[in-house]
Amino acid sequence: MNFLSHRNFLIYILFLQLDLLRVVHGFVDIRNIGNYIKDGTTQVYYKVKNFASCPFTECCNDDYVIEDWQALQEDLKENLFGQNLAIKLLTKALKSHFNKLNRKKPLVISLHGDVGTGKTFTSEIIAKHMFKEGSNSAFVHRFVAADFPYKHESHLPEYQIFVIENVKAALASCPRSLFIFDEVDKYQPGIFDLLTSYIDHHRILNGIHFDQAIYVFISNLPLPHISEDLKSLYKAGKVREQLDNSYFEDLLKKKAFDLKGGLKSAAIIEGNLIDHYIPYLPLEKSHVKECIRGFFAQYNRDPSEHGISKIFDENVVLDEDGIFAESGCKRIEKKVD
CATH class of the missing domain: 3.40.50.300 (P-loop containing nucleotide triphosphate hydrolases)
Structure with a gap:
């Protein structure tokens, strides 16, 4: 651990302790945290805390909120x-x-x-x-x-x-x-x-x-x-x-x-x-079969068409017109694993 990361780690531990003190001793009422965010000193507190802790824990910044x-x-x-x-x-x-x-x-x-x-x-x-x-x-x-x-x-x-x-x-x-x-x-x-x-x-x-x-x-x-x-x-x-x-x-x-x-x-x-x-939209037979293939793929398995049809026929109920699956892909995954 180099000097900078060691320093950040110590600061991180310090602010964890400050968190506990601020809540336990009533410095910050978590139920009214929104009011404290307005206070300039509290904003500085969170900025310093984030600087110290972000290398070790999730923070609200572009490193963790990726929005891809x-x-x-x-x-x-x-x-x-x-x-x-x-x-x-x-x-x-x-x-x-x-x-x-x-x-x-x-x-x-x-x-x-x-x-x-x-x-x-x-x-x-x-x-x-x-x-x-x-x-x-x-x-x-x-x-x-x-x-x-x-x-x-x-x-x-x-x-x-x-x-x-x-x-x-x-x-x-x-x-x-x-x-x-x-x-x-x-x-x-x-x-x-x-x-x-x-x-x-x-x-x-x-x-x-x-x-x-x-x-x-x-x-x-x-x-x-x-x-x-x-x-x-x-x-x-x-x-x-x-x-x-x-x-x-x-x-x-x-x-x-x-x-x-x-x-x-x-x-x-x-x-x-x-x-x-x-x-x-309600799913049709072809869509549910795609679900079955997708669940098999999660286990790196390549099922036959016969195997897919068997799972479908045993677990899926179509509506009275034979078009839409009544419960879509629900409960299909457990039949695959």
């Missing part, structure tokens, strides 16, 4: 099957947001579709190419239905505060954070209402930067209209690769507002704060 959207696009094209429209919309939204010099708000995306169509997988790919540490990054914050177990309305204020305090603390630590709200169809309506101030058109509020974060909402509620309309388009001679989002955008916005769950009658929808509604 080209690699993300290639990854999705190679591994997300049957969702050409979603890939096109998502990569365009990400590139546009981060190429803007004067962003006014964070990027807010809502992913909609049946189970097994690739929504959660997509969120993992975003994390993978946004951060050096991928989904393990300290700046990726994932919420699931199990975080909000009680459905009685008396628990709603508690959950609203839980969400907002986590978001505030995360943004104070790293404005370039990624927030993933999975299974929002299982959340209580109104749970995101306190979040509106953080995803509205404010660049800085109470010393915290808001415009650099990404929020991803994932809903697994089936949208029957999409399946039926897809079938109608097929009958008219169109293929799914020709579809654009002009129709789906309005449909998803209306349905997300009306369907049960965390986005029902949500202020973030009513206030037009969700930037993109991205449809995940």
Whole structure:
């Protein structure tokens, strides 16, 4: 260890101890960390701390927040099957947001579709190419239905505060954070209402930067209209690769507002704060077979067509018209390993 790295290591240990003292002895109330970020001395503290600790731990800088959207696009094209429209919309939204010099708000995306169509997988790919540490990054914050177990309305204020305090603390630590709200169809309506101030058109509020974060909402509620309309388009001679989002955008916005769950009658929808509604179309037989091949490839195995068909026939149920797989690629991976 050379002198410089040795010095940095000692400074790093010192600031770890200072962290503990500041919290334990009440110098910093972690619940109100946003107020302290405004203070000039605290800003100096974090700058010095980051200088000392970044060689040893993840920091909110370009070394760790890599934002490689080209690699993300290639990854999705190679591994997300049957969702050409979603890939096109998502990569365009990400590139546009981060190429803007004067962003006014964070990027807010809502992913909609049946189970097994690739929504959660997509969120993992975003994390993978946004951060050096991928989904393990300290700046990726994932919420699931199990975080909000009680459905009685008396628990709603508690959950609203839980969400907002986590978001505030995360943004104070790293404005370039990624927030993933999975299974929002299982959340209580109104749970995101306190979040509106953080995803509205404010660049800085109470010393915290808001415009650099990404929020991803994932809903697994089936949208029957999409399946039926897809079938109608097929009958008219169109293929799914020709579809654009002009129709789906309005449909998803209306349905997300009306369907049960965390986005029902949500202020973030009513206030037009969700930037993109991205449809995940139901998967066909060919897409599920691609999933099976992809899972085999993860184990460096090259299955025969007979083996793929056998797994499909034993585990996948098609709808009454024999077109769409009812649960997409869900549960397929466990049949491969």
